[in-house]
Amino acid sequence: MAFDIKINGTSHSVDVDGDTPLLWVLRDVLGMTGTKFGCGMALCGACTVHQDGTAIRSCITPIESVGTGEITTIEAVGQTEAGQKIQKAWLDVEVVQCGYCQSGQIMSASALLAGNPHPTDGDIDDAMSGNICRCGTYVRIREAIKQAAQPAATNERRG
Amino acid sequence: MILDRIFPAGDQNVSRRTVLSVGLAVGGGLLLGIGIPALVDEALAADDKSFSPNAFVRIDPDGQVTLIVCQVEMGQGTYTSMPMLIAEELGVDLAQVHVEHAPPDDKLYSNPLIGFQVTGGSTSVRGFWKPLRIAGAAARTMLVATAAQAWKVDAASCHVEKGTVIHAATGRRLAYGALVAQAAKQTPPTDVALKDPKDFTLVGKPVKRTDTADKVNGKAEYGIDVKIPGMKIATVAACPVIGGKLASVDDSKAKAVKGVREIVRLDNAVAVIADHMGAAKKGLEALVITWDGGANAKYSTADLVAQLADAAKKPGAVAQQDGDVGAAMAGAATKIEAVYEMPLLAHTTMEPMNCTVHVRADGCEIWVGTQVLSRAQATAAAVTGLPLDKVKVHNHLLGGGFGRRLDIDGVTQAVQIAKQVAYPVKVVWTREEDVQHDVYRPYYYDLLSAGLDGKGAPVAFSHRVVASSILARWAPPFFKNGLDIDAVDGAAGPYGVPNVLVDYVRQEPPAGLTTGWWRGVGVTHNAFMVEGFIDELAVAARQDPVAYRRALLDKNLRARGVLDLAADKAGWGKPLPGDVGRGVSLVFGFGTYIAQVAEVSVGKDGRVKVQRVVCAVDCGRQVNPDTIRAQMQGGVIYGLTAALYGEITLRDGRVEQGNFDSYPALRIDEAPTIEVHIVDSQEEPGGMGEPGTATIAPAVVNAVYALTGKRLRKLPIDTSQLKSA
Known part of the structure; x- marks a missing residue:
């Protein structure tokens, strides 16, 4: 139907x-x-x-x-505030390798950030441990989420 | 992989043997072909003696530079490192260089280190480091000469900047695009001056990858994302018993599923073709299939291991023989022997295996992400009976390779399916199919022994490698006199031991269980065996594991350098909390030296938690340092997944694992912090895609030993041996 x-x-x-x-x-x-x-x-x-x-x-x-x-979906998440911050951080931190899992990573991270502007390491583990990356970009995913979570003013200063 | 033994650290002859050709591109641009005669034994190469460019550089009248290169992008950063090499010498911004996927052609797009069109063995930077720079420098030379002629000035009085030739004395400038038509009429220079590395402005600097923007917004197109008009989606069930066949199938219920179009039968598989994957999967589940398991219906991992253990009793083909191991062993004060084992492994690339095919009467078209484009073309020609030039292959970004996409079994099967229907069909394997019909990393069963003198120093070392041969199947000419040179790559370690014997016994599993490349290949396997065993020797000698290794590296200063650096940065010897153990490993592979120090804890349930990994790497001259870091970080995670979880087992001829629940991958909450320290080196570049994976497992088991006193000689780590509650 x-x-x-x-x-x-x-x-x-x-x-x-x-x-x-x-x-x-x-x-x-x-x-x-x-x-x-x-x-x-x-x-x-x-x-x-x-x-x-x-x-x-x-x-x-x-x-x-x-x-x-x-x-x-990933095609439009950049139109949300959290999604835009996450995508930018992903590029700034150079998270991506093969990139295949990154749509899912970014969607999970965006939902996390939208609901929790300042996630702890534990919050990141909880929100992101359902997303596997075989290229092993986890170290940078964590770094990118933390960067995206910084106050906007800081982001602006970083240019 | 195999190449390390042939070309230990790049080849100085590349520049001498590189041949350039020049021509006018369609649209009036400059087309430069770079021919690098194969560096492998010429009898092994696909090439004949004619001029065969391996890469093309095109400069269009609008100034756009296009690099058509055989190396594919699977996350390792080639689509950034390759254009960097061209851009550096050509004198353009990286953003001006656009990369195009090369079509299949072993003659035109051969990997100089392997001899045909392949991306693997951590060879891209090593193979193209000089040729691409020569190409860039040659094009720059010709463009400058063209401008100088137009201005009637000495070429030496001109310089280039961001794609423009400049005559500073008169302030005249001509953009490359305006020069290409005239430059294309020039004879390419036979001898070009490469930049002094101290003048590099791009190579050696951390650069943003060129392929990331579309990978964060969903636009990047992998093989699995291809959309062809009229295309249908298929999913497959191959016989779950290795080597088994399809006996019969009742497809009446499957045909009734909304969206299912056709059921296609192959000798060993059934495919359901539908409007979308949801319907195809539902259709597949509705099939009632009877399989004929055949000869392997009772085969299990225990059979495999028993056969390997039996084969290990007899000497194999000698790979390395220094001094007299027998005599040295007889005179040794202490003798140590051990059996080390590594399991079959699947790859689980995040993008499951897939291939889109359209077979027509007059030709065949394929859309796929593969590490071996020309082999994909060849198998399609063989299955369809079409001549090679009627098979067109479009390459795509790879959602992970790790060696899995060095095999073309999935392409063969997709063509067999597509041949039976009139429309284009995208064949997508479920994750279960992907795990249960992989080309597995071989099971290795190795015997190691050593004799120590009165002071504990090794005077004799022997290593017998027992496994199936990937090379004998995948590149038969490289398999000579019973010796698989990949299987023994690194089998003696980087240490100076006076008497060494390495031999190899080939023992193949039954037909249907195919073994293949897995990230780090022979080096990954031997690193675990040798670095675990050398740690045992240090224990037997009652010496510190770093000091023990260090004493054996008088003649291997780069190896000693990374060992010292890793130990220093990790704080080796400094106190740790009581529940943390520290272990070290040292590996040379792919032209690169790596040392890693791992810090681990072990839970009461025996689970190993790796908390911190310190890496020191000397990969010679760096192209993109950020990619080196990324490959080291990712390599550690990939190797750690295998060390902690990776194991394919067989029961009743069937692979027992199926999805990420039974074949787990490391997740973010289990990922250690990873520190990467890169040695500033002027040596030839080494490979970076694989060595990080090779080094981690032994560092972890050595750390577990330091903490618990339990020596783990088999992967994955058996938590039941480490339980304390």
Whole structure:
């Protein structure tokens, strides 16, 4: 049957089985391939998107459960304040290697920062330990989140 | 990998043997081809004696510089380091150099250190360090000469700056773009002067990677992201028993799944093709499949290990023989023997295996991220029966390589599937399929022995490596006289021991269990064996592990240098909290020297927590120091995952692991702090993609020993041996 979902502020109607994971609707039906497939079991976090600002794993989220929830993906997270800060910090700290997991990392980090402007190391562990990076960029992910969490004035001074 | 033994630290002959060609590019630009004759045994190289450029530099009339290079980007930073080399000598900003994926062609795009088109073995910077600089310098020379002729001035009175030739005396300036048409008519110089490294403005400075912007906003396109008009999505189940076949399949329920289009049968697998991966997976689950396990239906890891242990009883092909180990051992005051083992490993690249294929009557098109582009093309030609020039391969960014994408089994299978349908099909493996049908790092079963003199110094060292041969399968000409030169790479360690014997026994698992490259290859395996064992010798000699190693490095000063640096920065010898142990390891591989000191604690449940890793690296001259740091940090994490968790096991012929729950990867809350200290060196560049991975496991087991007195000779670390509660 058809489902009406709202992604990055735009409404879409998709005709798939209700148990189809949101991940495949995004990637294969709507062609939004920034959200990645890594495990299919919510074990690696590569597929992370936001539903009403909360980080969810789209690979285990049936399309029928989305309802009127507003989905934000990596393609639009830069339009949020936290997402923009995180993306900038990711570039400043030069986090990325192969980059495949980074969409999910950035979505998890953005949700963390939006809800917790000054996360501790423990907060970062809690929010980010669901995201695997096989290139091993964890040291820089932690550094980038801390940088993004600094007061805006400091960021401006850094240029 | 293998190359370290052939070209220990880059090759001085590269510049002498580099050949340049020049021509007019489509659109009126300057096209410069760089030909680097293979540095491997010429009989092994794909090349014949004709001129074969390995990379092309194109300068368009608008001044845009394009580098078409065979090396692929899988996170290691080649799309930044390669253009840096060109930009430095050409005299342009890095931002002016655009990188294009090279198409498949072993003749045009050969890796000079390996002999065909391949990205692996930490060879990119080592192989292209001189050729790309020569190309840049040659192009600069020609552009300056063209401008000087136009101005009727001496070329020596001109200089270049940001893509412009300048005659300072008269203030005249000409942008490269305006010069390319005339420059293309020149004969390329046969001898170009490279910049003195002290004048480098780009090489050696930390530079922002060129590929990151699109990797933080979802725009970067990996193989799995390809969108072709009319494309369908397929997912596959191959026989779960290694080497087994498909007996029969009932697909009636699968066909009823909304979105499922077709079911395709192969000899050993079934694929469900659908409108989207969700439907394909649902369809696959609805299949009722009967497999024919065949000869391996009862095979297990225990069989594999028993076969290796048995094979280890007889001498193998001799790889290294210094002095007389037998006599020295007979006269030794103390003799030590040990068996070290390392398990089969999967790669679990974050981007699962995938390949998109469109087979038509008159040709085949492939979209994939691979480390071996020309092999992808060749397998498609073989499966379809099409001539090579009718197979077009588009390369993409790789969501991790780690050696997995040095094999083309996934491409072969995707073409076999696509051949049966009329439309383009993207074949995507589930993570379970990815883990259960990997090309696994071999299981290594090694015997080490040493004889110490009265003072504890080693007078004899022998190392027998027992494993399957990757080289014999993957590059047969390199496998000679029963010796796999990768399997024994680093098997004697960097130490000066007077009597050394290294031999290799090849023992293959049954057909269907294929072994292949895994980050750090032979060096990673031998580092664990040798550095664990040398630690045992230090213990037997009642000496400090750093001091013991140091005493054996009189003739290996770069190795001693990184050992000293790591020990100093880690505070070696200074007190630690009682629940923390410290261990060291030292590795030479890929032309690079690395020492690491790990600090670990062990929980009551036996779980090892690595808290801090201090790395000292001497990789010769640096191209992008920030990438060196990144590769060291990432290499440690990749190696640590294997040390703590990595193990593929077989039962009833089936791989027992499936996803990240049963084949875990290190996560951020388990990641140690990692400090990287880089030696300022003027030596030829060494490789950086792999050595960081090789060094960590022995540092960790040595630290566990220091803390607990338990010597771990087998990976992954068995927590049950370390439980204290």
